[in-house]
Amino acid sequence: MTIKDFHNSENYMDFVNHEKLMPDKNGYYGNYGGAYIPDKLKPAFAEITEAYQKIAHSAEFISELRRIRREFQGRPTPLTHCKNLSNKFGSCQIYLKREDLNHTGAHKLNHCMGEALLAKYMGKKKIIAETGAGSHGVALATAAAFFGLECDVYMGEVDIEKQHPNVIRMEMLGTKVIPVTHGQKTLKEAVDAAFDAYSKEYKDCIYCIGSVVGPHPFPLIVRDFQAVVGAEALEQFKSTTGLLPDTVCACIGGGSNSIGMFIPFLDQPVNIVGVEPMGRGKAVGDNAASMEFGSEGILHGFKSIVQIDDKGEAQPVYSIAPGLDYPGVGPEHAYLRDKGRVTYDYVTDEEAMTAFFLLSKLEGIIPAVESAHAVAYAIKYAKQEKTGSILVNLSGRGDKDIDFVNREYGNGDKLLEKNVL
Ligand SMILES: *Cc1c(COP(=O)(O)O)cnc(C)c1O
Numbered sequence: 001m002t003i004k005d006f007h008n009s010e011n012y013m014d015f016v017n018h019e020k021l022m023p024d025k026n027g028y029y030g031n032y033g034g035a036y037i038p039d040k041l042k043p044a045f046a047e048i049t050e051a052y053q054k055i056a057h058s059a060e061f062i063s064e065l066r067r068i069r070r071e072f073q074g075r076p077t078p079l080t081h082c083k084n085l086s087n088k089f090g091s092c093q094i095y096l097k098r099e100d101l102n103h104t105g106a107h108k109l110n111h112c113m114g115e116a117l118l119a120k121y122m123g124k125k126k127i128i129a130e131t132g133a134g135s136h137g138v139a140l141a142t143a144a145a146f147f148g149l150e151c152d153v154y155m156g157e158v159d160i161e162k163q164h165p166n167v168i169r170m171e172m173l174g175t176k177v178i179p180v181t182h183g184q185k186t187l188k189e190a191v192d193a194a195f196d197a198y199s200k201e202y203k204d205c206i207y208c209i210g211s212v213v214g215p216h217p218f219p220l221i222v223r224d225f226q227a228v229v230g231a232e233a234l235e236q237f238k239s240t241t242g243l244l245p246d247t248v249c250a251c252i253g254g255g256s257n258s259i260g261m262f263i264p265f266l267d268q269p270v271n272i273v274g275v276e277p278m279g280r281g282k283a284v285g286d287n288a289a290s291m292e293f294g295s296e297g298i299l300h301g302f303k304s305i306v307q308i309d310d311k312g313e314a315q316p317v318y319s320i321a322p323g324l325d326y327p328g329v330g331p332e333h334a335y336l337r338d339k340g341r342v343t344y345d346y347v348t349d350e351e352a353m354t355a356f357f358l359l360s361k362l363e364g365i366i367p368a369v370e371s372a373h374a375v376a377y378a379i380k381y382a383k384q385e386k387t388g389s390i391l392v393n394l395s396g397r398g399d400k401d402i403d404f405v406n407r408e409y410g411n412g413d414k415l416l417e418k419n420v421l
Contacts (some may be wrong), residue, residue, distance in 0.1 A: 001092075006323060027216020031334075033331035034216060034331075037215050051118065051121070061118075068117070069114055073102055076346070077102050077234060078096070078101065085362045093384055093389040093390065094378050094382055095380075095397050096375075105397040115222075116143035116147045116198060117206040124206050125205065126150040127208050129151075129153055129390055130153070130155065131159070131187075132162040132322070134165075135396075137175070141169065141173035145175075151174070153175050157181050163322075187411075188421040211253060211340060214302060215302050216302070217335065219332060220312075222256050230248075233391060243389070245270055246389050248273070250374050251276075251373040253275075253323045253326045254328075255274070259333065260330055262306050262342060270333050272336075276288065276345070276346040276350045277373055278346070280349055285317070288307075288319045290317075291333075304329055304334045347373050350415070351419075352369060352374065353372065355372045356401075365397075367397065368401060370403045372398075
């Protein structure tokens, strides 16, 4: 099924059937992607790739996933027209795809449910992953509970301390959170520990990644499961407005909510923009704008645009949004930028936080700080363009962020006074 066929099909959830998209059979999107992994992991990755091709394209798998999305996740999520926010800046109309209303409050469950269902069809008993801020861990723990799978989540001791509520959530859902106590005790060590466990246990389990990153086939699998977001949004936008949006945007951490939104729009006459975090400034360590400052390189087992030093180690990155501080982008994003099909822009912490409060106060929607980056871009766009429309992927809700935001910015009035009024 090509993208065009897909758009003409009633069954937009059948999107996983497409065959004309990248990557090639070795997992490359043009120059980027691939699988740079130790030999001991090769059998495990070959097994997942083969199983994914066979199982995830079967009618049985697709119909089960579609039913789960409807009955458990609450899909389709709505499309919301932000009249108040739009009116504030002229007549460009801002629309949100409401992934904050997906069960667990963000888009991540879309790929976690798919990955866990794949594990079940493969006859695996367990799924394993690492988590940094904990949101991937919580989504995966949810999926594991739903499917009756065991779940081991590797997490650095430092992150366990910082993200205590997410640790409690995972444990309540029946997941084993395994502290990683060596090195910096954060995400990097957790990735190593999870891959290590996977190479030993792959007969009984599969590894579930949290974004469109990592070695092939993960960027492909996660993209396909996330494409439901854009597929729904395209249908909904056309049926409510009779038109296409002029521009579609989404925030970029590793790039999963964005690629899911973008894929169904690639062959439509719309501008597509990925929004990266410029944090507190342009110095190394103050942002995570990999498209702006990164270059071609290999990190975490795949080739893409990444921020690494001379020794190939990840450079320090920062964003006020814990889900956006990744020192690279998924390989398909690098490819789409080279092709000129998607443009990448950035917003600062302050712009994102201003958008956070504007959306909360004008629309009654508290966004995740990650998603506020995409909203900030939409506001800038609306101010500049004055007409037309922009569709934003609101990747998650902000309940998880309110204590931190309140500590830093109070009720937001000062920030709004400075930047808006
Ligand atoms: C994890 C996360 C992101 C960033 O991840 P992507 O893979 O780039 O989508 C964005 N928004 C929310 C709410 C998240 O939890």
